[in-house]
Amino acid sequence: MATATQAPRHPAGLAQKLADSGLRSTPQRELVYDVLLTKRDHPTADEVFARVKPELPGISLATVYNCLETLVQCDLVRAVNFERGPTRYCPNLRPHAHFHDEVTGQTHDVDLPETLFAKLKSELPPGFDANAVEITFRGKAQSSAN
Amino acid sequence: MATATQAPRHPAGLAQKLADSGLRSTPQRELVYDVLLTKRDHPTADEVFARVKPELPGISLATVYNCLETLVQCDLVRAVNFERGPTRYCPNLRPHAHFHDEVTGQTHDVDLPETLFAKLKSELPPGFDANAVEITFRGKAQSSAN
DNA sequence: CTTGCACCTTAGAATCATTCCAATTTGTTG
DNA sequence: CAACAAATTGGAATGATTCTAAGGTGCAAG
Numbered sequence: 001m002a003t004a005t006q007a008p009r010h011p012a013g014l015a016q017k018l019a020d021s022g023l024r025s026t027p028q029r030e031l032v033y034d035v036l037l038t039k040r041d042h043p044t045a046d047e048v049f050a051r052v053k054p055e056l057p058g059i060s061l062a063t064v065y066n067c068l069e070t071l072v073q074c075d076l077v078r079a080v081n082f083e084r085g086p087t088r089y090c091p092n093l094r095p096h097a098h099f100h101d102e103v104t105g106q107t108h109d110v111d112l113p114e115t116l117f118a119k120l121k122s123e124l125p126p127g128f129d130a131n132a133v134e135i136t137f138r139g140k141a142q143s144s145a146n
Numbered sequence: 147m148a149t150a151t152q153a154p155r156h157p158a159g160l161a162q163k164l165a166d167s168g169l170r171s172t173p174q175r176e177l178v179y180d181v182l183l184t185k186r187d188h189p190t191a192d193e194v195f196a197r198v199k200p201e202l203p204g205i206s207l208a209t210v211y212n213c214l215e216t217l218v219q220c221d222l223v224r225a226v227n228f229e230r231g232p233t234r235y236c237p238n239l240r241p242h243a244h245f246h247d248e249v250t251g252q253t254h255d256v257d258l259p260e261t262l263f264a265k266l267k268s269e270l271p272p273g274f275d276a277n278a279v280e281i282t283f284r285g286k287a288q289s290s291a292n
Numbered sequence: 293c294t295t296g297c298a299c300c301t302t303a304g305a306a307t308c309a310t311t312c313c314a315a316t317t318t319g320t321t322g
Numbered sequence: 323c324a325a326c327a328a329a330t331t332g333g334a335a336t337g338a339t340t341c342t343a344a345g346g347t348g349c350a351a352g
Contacts, residue, residue, distance in 0.1 A: 022299095023299085024299065024348085029300095045339080058302085060303065061302095066300080081227065081228075081229050082227075083225075084310080084338095085338095086337085087230060087338085099274055110269075110271065112269055113269070116266070120281065121283075123259070127287055128245055128283070129285045129287070130245065130283040131284065131285045131286075133281065133282070133283050133284075134281070135266065135279065137267075137279050137280075138278040138279075139276035140277075141275070142273040142274075170318095170328065170329075172330085191309080192309085204330090204331085208311085208332075209331070211309095211310070230339080231309095232308085232309060232310090233309085
């Protein structure tokens, strides 16, 4: 069998994180996570399905949805939504914003200083207690590097 | 005919704004807009439909969708999305953020200083040109006044 | 081991919001 | 009034996601 190119690309934290939640590590979950880490272009469930299928031809779309949901529950992946479009998935765990390119339809991560998120929460009127902030930009990006 | 209670609640700018876009003012459009202005609780299309129907029993859901879309096009109303839930509609045109109460499911407007929006855009890396920013909080609100 | 059982995966049906479509209705303009 | 464009309508169609029921899988206790 081939070797080098098949090694798991993720930091092996998956099995652990899953176990922490009383869940099992399965080939499907590993592969879905791998696919997200390998090409971080915020794929939809369908896109993940397409990327995963060649390696695991028997996998079903329902399972891809299940795996993605599981990864989100375990805080290994974030679900990203934009205007009723299909949900996209992002393995970037640092707090960051998203930029939606209106021309290409691509989604880019935008790192913002941690202080900004704090500042935003501090602007809330009294009585509002936020445990998450989401920031989304829409516009045009000089899509050079891709 | 009755008078006081039936007077249009909106600032009569509707017909004008529509005309600006080469569109007609219709009873359906007026009423949908009225409903949004009257109870600013970010209703879904279904909810708007329910509120509009008693006054115009023949109206169809498709028309409500059409009217809402038209109002959004004319910049009289904003469409607000949260995690793949049904689109909600908001006649507040000032730049503001939204707070989603995880307990009640309600959506609240949150006014933020204009400078914050500017600051956010200025944080974008070079090459990114945003023409809109969306800020969404999720958390718990002391739902007192409603 | 081998049986039990909880967890997983699977295919396909079901759901839900929204959009599309083709047929009327309405309004305006010549 | 006639002709045409813009709007509305009900129902069918779409697309993403979730549900359901039926098999797999794999560890754990005996």
